Amino acid sequence: MGVKAKVAVAPQVVRLMGRRLARKMTQGLRASGYHPKFPHWYLYMVGATPESQGSGVGTALLEHGLDRVGDDAAYLEASTPASAKLYERMGFVPMGVNPIPTPGRDPELAMWRPGAMPEQS
Incomplete structure:
Protein backbone atom coordinates (compact mmCIF):
# COMPACT_ATOMS: atom_id res chain seq x y z
CA MET A 1 0.00 0.00 0.00
CA GLY A 2 1.43 3.35 -1.00
CA VAL A 3 1.75 6.39 1.25
CA LYS A 4 -1.30 8.13 -0.29
CA ALA A 5 -3.48 5.07 0.31
CA LYS A 6 -2.25 4.78 3.91
CA VAL A 7 -3.06 8.42 4.58
CA ALA A 8 -6.50 7.99 3.00
CA VAL A 9 -7.46 5.06 5.26
CA ALA A 10 -5.84 6.43 8.43
CA PRO A 11 -9.05 7.96 9.86
CA GLN A 12 -10.94 4.67 9.46
CA VAL A 13 -8.10 2.69 11.04
CA VAL A 14 -7.98 5.06 14.02
CA ARG A 15 -11.77 4.80 14.43
CA LEU A 16 -11.74 0.99 14.24
CA MET A 17 -8.67 0.34 16.38
CA GLY A 18 -9.12 3.04 19.02
CA ARG A 19 -6.79 2.57 21.98
CA ARG A 20 -5.34 -0.62 20.48
CA LEU A 21 -3.84 1.24 17.52
CA ALA A 22 -0.42 2.03 19.03
CA ARG A 23 0.03 -1.54 20.29
CA LYS A 24 -1.02 -3.04 16.92
CA MET A 25 1.30 -0.71 15.01
CA THR A 26 4.22 -1.64 17.25
CA GLN A 27 3.46 -5.35 16.89
CA GLY A 28 3.13 -4.93 13.12
CA LEU A 29 6.51 -3.24 12.83
CA ARG A 30 8.19 -5.93 14.92
CA ALA A 31 6.46 -8.73 13.01
CA SER A 32 7.40 -7.30 9.61
CA GLY A 33 10.93 -8.61 10.14
CA TYR A 34 9.52 -12.15 9.98
CA HIS A 35 7.65 -11.72 6.70
CA PRO A 36 8.90 -13.63 3.65
CA LYS A 37 11.86 -11.89 2.05
CA PHE A 38 10.59 -12.08 -1.53
CA PRO A 39 7.78 -10.14 -3.24
CA HIS A 40 4.31 -10.77 -1.84
CA TRP A 41 1.10 -9.06 -0.82
CA TYR A 42 0.56 -8.70 2.91
CA LEU A 43 -3.08 -9.13 3.89
CA TYR A 44 -3.19 -7.17 7.13
CA MET A 45 -6.12 -7.08 9.57
CA VAL A 46 -8.65 -9.27 7.80
CA GLY A 47 -11.39 -9.86 10.34
CA ALA A 48 -15.05 -9.81 11.24
CA THR A 49 -16.87 -8.69 14.37
CA PRO A 50 -17.82 -11.48 16.77
CA GLU A 51 -21.48 -11.02 15.82
CA SER A 52 -20.78 -11.65 12.15
CA GLN A 53 -18.31 -14.52 12.51
CA GLY A 54 -19.51 -17.68 10.81
CA SER A 55 -21.79 -15.75 8.46
CA GLY A 65 -8.26 -9.17 -0.93
CA LEU A 66 -7.27 -12.21 -2.97
CA ASP A 67 -9.00 -10.75 -6.05
CA ARG A 68 -6.63 -7.79 -5.74
CA VAL A 69 -3.66 -10.13 -5.24
CA GLY A 70 -4.48 -12.12 -8.37
CA ASP A 71 -1.82 -14.73 -9.12
CA ASP A 72 0.80 -13.10 -6.87
CA ALA A 73 2.01 -14.58 -3.60
CA ALA A 74 0.25 -13.53 -0.38
CA TYR A 75 1.11 -13.63 3.32
CA LEU A 76 -0.96 -13.13 6.48
CA GLU A 77 -1.12 -14.13 10.12
CA ALA A 78 -3.95 -16.18 11.60
CA SER A 79 -4.85 -14.96 15.07
CA THR A 80 -7.24 -17.82 15.90
CA PRO A 81 -7.59 -21.50 14.98
CA ALA A 82 -10.87 -20.66 13.21
CA SER A 83 -9.20 -18.03 11.03
CA ALA A 84 -6.36 -20.46 10.23
CA LYS A 85 -8.93 -22.99 8.98
CA LEU A 86 -10.56 -20.34 6.78
CA TYR A 87 -7.18 -19.32 5.36
CA GLU A 88 -6.29 -22.95 4.66
CA ARG A 89 -9.56 -23.36 2.73
CA MET A 90 -8.52 -20.33 0.69
CA GLY A 91 -5.16 -21.88 -0.30
CA PHE A 92 -2.85 -20.69 2.49
CA VAL A 93 -0.37 -23.04 4.14
CA PRO A 94 1.06 -22.66 7.67
CA PRO A 103 -0.18 -10.32 25.17
CA GLY A 104 -3.24 -12.21 26.41
CA ARG A 105 -3.69 -14.17 23.18
CA ASP A 106 -2.42 -17.32 21.54
CA SER A 121 6.55 -19.22 -23.82
Missing part, protein backbone atom coordinates in the same frame (compact mmCIF):
# COMPACT_ATOMS: atom_id res chain seq x y z
CA GLY A 56 -19.40 -15.54 5.49
CA VAL A 57 -18.19 -11.99 6.13
CA GLY A 58 -14.57 -13.06 6.70
CA THR A 59 -14.63 -15.22 3.58
CA ALA A 60 -15.99 -12.32 1.51
CA LEU A 61 -13.32 -9.96 2.86
CA LEU A 62 -10.56 -12.45 2.15
CA GLU A 63 -11.89 -13.15 -1.35
CA HIS A 64 -11.88 -9.40 -2.05
CA MET A 95 4.65 -21.46 7.93
CA GLY A 96 4.98 -21.63 11.70
CA VAL A 97 4.18 -19.62 14.79
CA ASN A 98 5.03 -15.93 14.68
CA PRO A 99 7.69 -15.40 17.38
CA ILE A 100 6.29 -11.97 18.33
CA PRO A 101 4.13 -12.49 21.44
CA THR A 102 0.60 -11.10 21.51
CA PRO A 107 0.56 -16.85 19.21
CA GLU A 108 -0.32 -15.93 15.64
CA LEU A 109 0.31 -18.46 12.88
CA ALA A 110 2.18 -17.16 9.83
CA MET A 111 0.52 -18.37 6.62
CA TRP A 112 1.51 -18.23 2.98
CA ARG A 113 -0.27 -18.62 -0.35
CA PRO A 114 2.28 -19.13 -3.12
CA GLY A 115 1.87 -17.25 -6.35
CA ALA A 116 1.23 -18.88 -9.68
CA MET A 117 4.20 -20.05 -11.68
CA PRO A 118 5.00 -17.77 -14.62
CA GLU A 119 3.83 -19.09 -17.94
CA GLN A 120 6.54 -20.38 -20.22
Whole structure:
Protein backbone atom coordinates (compact mmCIF):
# COMPACT_ATOMS: atom_id res chain seq x y z
CA MET A 1 0.00 0.00 0.00
CA GLY A 2 1.43 3.35 -1.00
CA VAL A 3 1.75 6.39 1.25
CA LYS A 4 -1.30 8.13 -0.29
CA ALA A 5 -3.48 5.07 0.31
CA LYS A 6 -2.25 4.78 3.91
CA VAL A 7 -3.06 8.42 4.58
CA ALA A 8 -6.50 7.99 3.00
CA VAL A 9 -7.46 5.06 5.26
CA ALA A 10 -5.84 6.43 8.43
CA PRO A 11 -9.05 7.96 9.86
CA GLN A 12 -10.94 4.67 9.46
CA VAL A 13 -8.10 2.69 11.04
CA VAL A 14 -7.98 5.06 14.02
CA ARG A 15 -11.77 4.80 14.43
CA LEU A 16 -11.74 0.99 14.24
CA MET A 17 -8.67 0.34 16.38
CA GLY A 18 -9.12 3.04 19.02
CA ARG A 19 -6.79 2.57 21.98
CA ARG A 20 -5.34 -0.62 20.48
CA LEU A 21 -3.84 1.24 17.52
CA ALA A 22 -0.42 2.03 19.03
CA ARG A 23 0.03 -1.54 20.29
CA LYS A 24 -1.02 -3.04 16.92
CA MET A 25 1.30 -0.71 15.01
CA THR A 26 4.22 -1.64 17.25
CA GLN A 27 3.46 -5.35 16.89
CA GLY A 28 3.13 -4.93 13.12
CA LEU A 29 6.51 -3.24 12.83
CA ARG A 30 8.19 -5.93 14.92
CA ALA A 31 6.46 -8.73 13.01
CA SER A 32 7.40 -7.30 9.61
CA GLY A 33 10.93 -8.61 10.14
CA TYR A 34 9.52 -12.15 9.98
CA HIS A 35 7.65 -11.72 6.70
CA PRO A 36 8.90 -13.63 3.65
CA LYS A 37 11.86 -11.89 2.05
CA PHE A 38 10.59 -12.08 -1.53
CA PRO A 39 7.78 -10.14 -3.24
CA HIS A 40 4.31 -10.77 -1.84
CA TRP A 41 1.10 -9.06 -0.82
CA TYR A 42 0.56 -8.70 2.91
CA LEU A 43 -3.08 -9.13 3.89
CA TYR A 44 -3.19 -7.17 7.13
CA MET A 45 -6.12 -7.08 9.57
CA VAL A 46 -8.65 -9.27 7.80
CA GLY A 47 -11.39 -9.86 10.34
CA ALA A 48 -15.05 -9.81 11.24
CA THR A 49 -16.87 -8.69 14.37
CA PRO A 50 -17.82 -11.48 16.77
CA GLU A 51 -21.48 -11.02 15.82
CA SER A 52 -20.78 -11.65 12.15
CA GLN A 53 -18.31 -14.52 12.51
CA GLY A 54 -19.51 -17.68 10.81
CA SER A 55 -21.79 -15.75 8.46
CA GLY A 56 -19.40 -15.54 5.49
CA VAL A 57 -18.19 -11.99 6.13
CA GLY A 58 -14.57 -13.06 6.70
CA THR A 59 -14.63 -15.22 3.58
CA ALA A 60 -15.99 -12.32 1.51
CA LEU A 61 -13.32 -9.96 2.86
CA LEU A 62 -10.56 -12.45 2.15
CA GLU A 63 -11.89 -13.15 -1.35
CA HIS A 64 -11.88 -9.40 -2.05
CA GLY A 65 -8.26 -9.17 -0.93
CA LEU A 66 -7.27 -12.21 -2.97
CA ASP A 67 -9.00 -10.75 -6.05
CA ARG A 68 -6.63 -7.79 -5.74
CA VAL A 69 -3.66 -10.13 -5.24
CA GLY A 70 -4.48 -12.12 -8.37
CA ASP A 71 -1.82 -14.73 -9.12
CA ASP A 72 0.80 -13.10 -6.87
CA ALA A 73 2.01 -14.58 -3.60
CA ALA A 74 0.25 -13.53 -0.38
CA TYR A 75 1.11 -13.63 3.32
CA LEU A 76 -0.96 -13.13 6.48
CA GLU A 77 -1.12 -14.13 10.12
CA ALA A 78 -3.95 -16.18 11.60
CA SER A 79 -4.85 -14.96 15.07
CA THR A 80 -7.24 -17.82 15.90
CA PRO A 81 -7.59 -21.50 14.98
CA ALA A 82 -10.87 -20.66 13.21
CA SER A 83 -9.20 -18.03 11.03
CA ALA A 84 -6.36 -20.46 10.23
CA LYS A 85 -8.93 -22.99 8.98
CA LEU A 86 -10.56 -20.34 6.78
CA TYR A 87 -7.18 -19.32 5.36
CA GLU A 88 -6.29 -22.95 4.66
CA ARG A 89 -9.56 -23.36 2.73
CA MET A 90 -8.52 -20.33 0.69
CA GLY A 91 -5.16 -21.88 -0.30
CA PHE A 92 -2.85 -20.69 2.49
CA VAL A 93 -0.37 -23.04 4.14
CA PRO A 94 1.06 -22.66 7.67
CA MET A 95 4.65 -21.46 7.93
CA GLY A 96 4.98 -21.63 11.70
CA VAL A 97 4.18 -19.62 14.79
CA ASN A 98 5.03 -15.93 14.68
CA PRO A 99 7.69 -15.40 17.38
CA ILE A 100 6.29 -11.97 18.33
CA PRO A 101 4.13 -12.49 21.44
CA THR A 102 0.60 -11.10 21.51
CA PRO A 103 -0.18 -10.32 25.17
CA GLY A 104 -3.24 -12.21 26.41
CA ARG A 105 -3.69 -14.17 23.18
CA ASP A 106 -2.42 -17.32 21.54
CA PRO A 107 0.56 -16.85 19.21
CA GLU A 108 -0.32 -15.93 15.64
CA LEU A 109 0.31 -18.46 12.88
CA ALA A 110 2.18 -17.16 9.83
CA MET A 111 0.52 -18.37 6.62
CA TRP A 112 1.51 -18.23 2.98
CA ARG A 113 -0.27 -18.62 -0.35
CA PRO A 114 2.28 -19.13 -3.12
CA GLY A 115 1.87 -17.25 -6.35
CA ALA A 116 1.23 -18.88 -9.68
CA MET A 117 4.20 -20.05 -11.68
CA PRO A 118 5.00 -17.77 -14.62
CA GLU A 119 3.83 -19.09 -17.94
CA GLN A 120 6.54 -20.38 -20.22
CA SER A 121 6.55 -19.22 -23.82
